[in-house]
Amino acid sequence: MADIVYILTNEAMPGLVKIGCTSVDLATRIKQLYSTPGVPLPFELFYACEVNNGLVVERKLHDAFSDHRVSKSREFFRLAPERAQAALSLAEIREVKLGDEIFETTEAKAEVEAAKRRGRFRLSMLGIVPGTRLQLAKDPNIICTTFDDINKVEYLGDVTSLSDAALQAHESLGDEWPSISGPWAWTYNGKRLDDLRREIEDNAD
Numbered sequence: 001m002a003d004i005v006y007i008l009t010n011e012a013m014p015g016l017v018k019i020g021c022t023s024v025d026l027a028t029r030i031k032q033l034y035s036t037p038g039v040p041l042p043f044e045l046f047y048a049c050e051v052n053n054g055l056v057v058e059r060k061l062h063d064a065f066s067d068h069r070v071s072k073s074r075e076f077f078r079l080a081p082e083r084a085q086a087a088l089s090l091a092e093i094r095e096v097k098l099g100d101e102i103f104e105t106t107e108a109k110a111e112v113e114a115a116k117r118r119g120r121f122r123l124s125m126l127g128i129v130p131g132t133r134l135q136l137a138k139d140p141n142i143i144c145t146t147f148d149d150i151n152k153v154e155y156l157g158d159v160t161s162l163s164d165a166a167l168q169a170h171e172s173l174g175d176e177w178p179s180i181s182g183p184w185a186w187t188y189n190g191k192r193l194d195d196l197r198r199e200i201e202d203n204a205d
Helices: 026-034 054-064 081-091 106-117 162-172 193-204
Strands: 003-009 017-022 044-051 133-136 143-146 152-155 158-161 186-188
Touching: 003 026, 003 054, 003 081, 017 026, 017 054, 017 081, 026 044, 044 081, 054 081, 133 162, 143 162, 152 162, 158 162, 162 186, 186 193
Parallel strands: none
Antiparallel strands: 003 017, 003 044, 133 143, 133 186, 143 152, 152 158
């Protein structure tokens, strides 16, 4: 059986793609990645294909996009998935496609579809005003303060985005993640910002 090299995206990691290789069932591999702690939404398959010498192909792709790599120890790259697909297709033997079997539950699939439908997050959606203190969900002792009503916060003396502040906070706790969704990581009044947004949207429906 030929190896499979895949390109994955994740709604919780906007702008990033994961380029990896597997010799096992692709659906199983994607489910394994979702089971990793700290991954709030399932990965989605953008493109995959069978290739000869999968590890070699994977390494060449990693080398080709090394200037877009988020971390040397991670298989995440900040680039358009179409670019990765164009390069990978040169080694393709046969394209591999999947259906809904990559989702463990219908709820997981619904979460991904709902995330796609949502517009860009804004603090004003939740009625949160500048100067509001937010707590990190993983460690409520870690605080940031909202700087505007869009998505800027003050963290450790710097003004940055919700997501960047969350990434810095999790790195301080020893988490080696390439990216993280700010609304998922920060809480207000004991609830994740993402959950508060979902409650508002559900009530609007």
